[in-house]
Amino acid sequence: MRWTAARWNLPLLAPPSILQMSGHALHGTTGVERYRIRFWCLNLYEGTGQLAIAGQVFPIRPGYASLTVPDRDMEYRYEGRAHLVWTHFHPAAGAGTVPIPVMQDLGRDFDRIRAEIVDATGVLHARPERAAAKLWDVLWRLVERSAPEHPAVSHAALRSALAQIDRRLTEAISIAALAEELEISQTHLNRLFREAVGTTVSGYIRRRRVARAHHLLIHSTLPIRVVGVQSGFPDPHHFNKAIRRELGRSPKRVREQARTFDSSPCPD
DSSP states (O other): OOGGGOEEEEEOSSOOEEEEEEEEEEESSSSSEEEOOSSEEEEEEESOEEEEETTEEEEEOTTEEEEEOTTOOEEEEESSOEEEEEEEEEOOTTOOEEEEESEEEOGGGHHHHHHHHHHHHHHTTTOHHHHHHHHHHHHHHHHHHHGGGSGGGGOHHHHHHHHHHHHTTTSOOOHHHHHHHHTSOHHHHHHHHHHHHSSOHHHHHHHHHHHHHHHHHHHOOOOHHHHHHHTTOOSHHHHHHHHHHHHSSOHHHHHHHHHSOOSOOOOO
16 A cells, blocks of 8 residues: 555544644654554654554655554654654544545645644643644644545545535435435445545534534634524534534533633643
8 A cells, every 4th residue: 555545544523632732842863763652643744754653654754744543553763853743632432533644745734734733732731622623623624635635536426415515504404315416326425425534424414514513612602502503403402412422512511611721731
């Protein structure tokens, strides 16, 4: 397998829990660095070298980002000093998964994504929920910017389905009717979604609605009932149940935690 095709399945339908973050770390001063960790790790690189994970080698270049998983033997070999921005985190337990590259070239997006992680580092101890929201957004961007490389995403029916779902997110969406409009079977449509975004059509719709609701709960002052309606959950009971299932707490609690200081510091 070419290194550009390597993917992990990352649970990402709910915000992750951050353990530690660093807006600036120097590596490459102690020779080969070997690790076996018990958490996920996002690295943004300003340096050159290579990363070996269980025998597979990935190049490290300025502007690259890597994501590593728990309980894997890893070996970093830097060519001189390398500056890193990194985040250690646990994905939300029980959240649905999406494919995300092990290593990717961020190109022109690197500076913007790096700035987001640095900003999240600055608010981690005072506002951990806000930092988690920033990391969640960055991880989704890493997923979405790599999606066009997947063959399924080039399928015209899938592109049309994604666009229609975004336009009609607040409406009742019939998957059978959507497949009929696209002139493909519902089974084929679900297969395209599984290949491209790691979940079924209904799972993707739920994910998009929960993500919109989470954003509005944190970043707006709209009443919770209105947030539900604008996210595609017109029934308050259904909205409360969906948010509890995906985020592990009620909509009210999601909003409260985003606006209050958390007394539990990130472990050293």
